[in-house]
Amino acid sequence: MSTNLAKLNVLMCGTGEYTTGWTGSGASKSDKKVGVVGLTLFDLRRLGKVDQLGMVGVNGGKFPAIREHLADKIGGAYKDMDLSFDEFPKQGKVDPESYKEAIDKMSPGAAVIIFTPDSTHFPIAIYAIERGIHVLVTKPATQLLSHHNELIAASKKHNVICFVEHHKRFDPVYSDAKARAASLGEFNFFSAWMSQPKSQLETFRAWAGKDSDISYYLSSHHIDICCWILDGKAVPTRVVASAATGIATSEPYNCVPQTEDTITLLVDWQSLSSTKHKGTAVYTASWTAPLKSGVHSAQHWYYMGEKGDINVDQAHRGYDVTEDDDGKAWYNPFYMKYSPSESGHFDGQRGYGYVSIEKFIDAARSVNAKETTPAEYDATGLPTIANTVLTTAILNAGRISLDEKRAVGIKKSGETWILE
Numbered sequence: 001m002s003t004n005l006a007k008l009n010v011l012m013c014g015t016g017e018y019t020t021g022w023t024g025s026g027a028s029k030s031d032k033k034v035g036v037v038g039l040t041l042f043d044l045r046r047l048g049k050v051d052q053l054g055m056v057g058v059n060g061g062k063f064p065a066i067r068e069h070l071a072d073k074i075g076g077a078y079k080d081m082d083l084s085f086d087e088f089p090k091q092g093k094v095d096p097e098s099y100k101e102a103i104d105k106m107s108p109g110a111a112v113i114i115f116t117p118d119s120t121h122f123p124i125a126i127y128a129i130e131r132g133i134h135v136l137v138t139k140p141a142t143q144l145l146s147h148h149n150e151l152i153a154a155s156k157k158h159n160v161i162c163f164v165e166h167h168k169r170f171d172p173v174y175s176d177a178k179a180r181a182a183s184l185g186e187f188n189f190f191s192a193w194m195s196q197p198k199s200q201l202e203t204f205r206a207w208a209g210k211d212s213d214i215s216y217y218l219s220s221h222h223i224d225i226c227c228w229i230l231d232g233k234a235v236p237t238r239v240v241a242s243a244a245t246g247i248a249t250s251e252p253y254n255c256v257p258q259t260e261d262t263i264t265l266l267v268d269w270q271s272l273s274s275t276k277h278k279g280t281a282v283y284t285a286s287w288t289a290p291l292k293s294g295v296h297s298a299q300h301w302y303y304m305g306e307k308g309d310i311n312v313d314q315a316h317r318g319y320d321v322t323e324d325d326d327g328k329a330w331y332n333p334f335y336m337k338y339s340p341s342e343s344g345h346f347d348g349q350r351g352y353g354y355v356s357i358e359k360f361i362d363a364a365r366s367v368n369a370k371e372t373t374p375a376e377y378d379a380t381g382l383p384t385i386a387n388t389v390l391t392t393a394i395l396n397a398g399r400i401s402l403d404e405k406r407a408v409g410i411k412k413s414g415e416t417w418i419l420e
């Protein structure tokens with residue numbers, strides 16, 4: 001890669017837990033107390049890849065507290081961090097559409113990184129793409145398969161990259177497992193479990209059960225990993241969903257009546273190389289897991305092929321810390337490493353949360369310099385919008401299956417994936 005690539009201007013959409021570590025109820029108590037996106041971009045600016053930064057939320061009145069939080073937790077922790085950024089809405093106003101003003105101020109070739117509630121991903125992403133802006137959108141990319149297909153078409157038309165921030169593809173264990181699965185023959189069975197403690201129902205109170213569900217929120221991770229492993233090997237054909245209920249809707253959480261606790265999707269997969277080989281996948285996600293289990297996200301999965309199997313426990317990696325007041329906890333510095341380097345600088349550049357954002361920044365700069373084209377990224381294992389369509393197909397089918405109490409088919413019509 002040449003060294004004279006132009007620096008990228010980047011707008012962060014959403015100013016919450018993932019972007020800044022600051023949530024409506026104060027500093028996040030999860031494993032992302034300092035956030036991921038802001039910290040990574042401030043560090044990439046220090047390293048010369050990024051230039052001007054902006055942040056857009058809904059309530060401009062939050063920015064003084066956010067700036068104070070960043071000055072304390074990032075400025076106070078790492079050397080040489082320039083924490084300046086432009087804010088929207090300005091002057092403390094409240095405006096859920098101020099992303100439009102912020103994007104209108106950007107030039108084509110700039111980039112937007114979207115970490116906002118699931119139902120807002122599509123309107124913000126399409127608005128940016130149609131103005132020639134590169135997009136990195138968090139998972140689930142969209143809630144509807146039709147919207148996902150629109151983003152594929154729009155990013156092609158406007159010749160920009162649109163990636164989905166599926167950071168688990170950059171976890172060294174997961175990417176190694178994908179390579180090993182390739183030599184295990186036909187796919188037979190996949191099972192994934194991911195959960196967060198029920199205290200998250202307080203954190204997610206604003207949207208839990210109303211705007212999105214726990215399958216979109218957590219199973220999106222392992223559905224994407226399974227689709228990635230099976231890319232070119234098998235395709236999903238049918239989804240049946242089942243949900244456990246009663247905890248989220250009871251005291252003390254009192255979520256809206258339609259909120260599920262634990263959602264399971266049962267998916268049929270058809271081999272692309274053998275008509276007689278079919279596989280089954282079970283993806284379960286819960287936000288009513290026990291408190292104080294020592295991990296923020298429990299997460300493990302199992303893959304069985306014709307010639308062998310793979311077991312991954314991503315929550316326990318042989319590293320635990322016990323403190324008198326809090327008991328035992330399993331940390332994951334392979335995702336985000338917050339401890340500084342020997343020189344006092346941020347030191348987490350190898351964490352897969354950081355790598356995921358850096359790969360997007362590198363791709364956008366490379367496309368801007370005409371070294372690569374957006375289409376070239378679809379031919380890689382990167383989570384481009386085109387490469388992630390089956391993840392959205394399965395999640396959307398799962399939601400329909402729960403709502404309509406029926407099996408939902410997935411099939412290709414011409415070049416487009418559809419549900420039936």
Ligand SMILES: NC(=O)c1ccc[n+]([C@@H]2O[C@H](COP(=O)([O-])OP(=O)(O)OC[C@H]3O[C@@H](n4cnc5c(N)ncnc54)[C@H](O)[C@@H]3O)[C@@H](O)[C@H]2O)c1
Nearest residue numbers: 014015016017018019056057058096115116117118138139
């Ligand atoms: N927090 C995590 O660990 C994590 C990890 C991976 C992905 N995600 C994804 O990130 C998204 C949510 O981000 P979060 O976890 O930081 O949540 P959050 O609730 O802490 O923050 C959401 C932010 O979005 C902003 N927002 C809402 N509507 C908006 C609009 N119309 N325009 C601009 N901003 C708007 C809110 O003001 C808030 O700052 C979800 O899609 C989730 O699946 C979160």
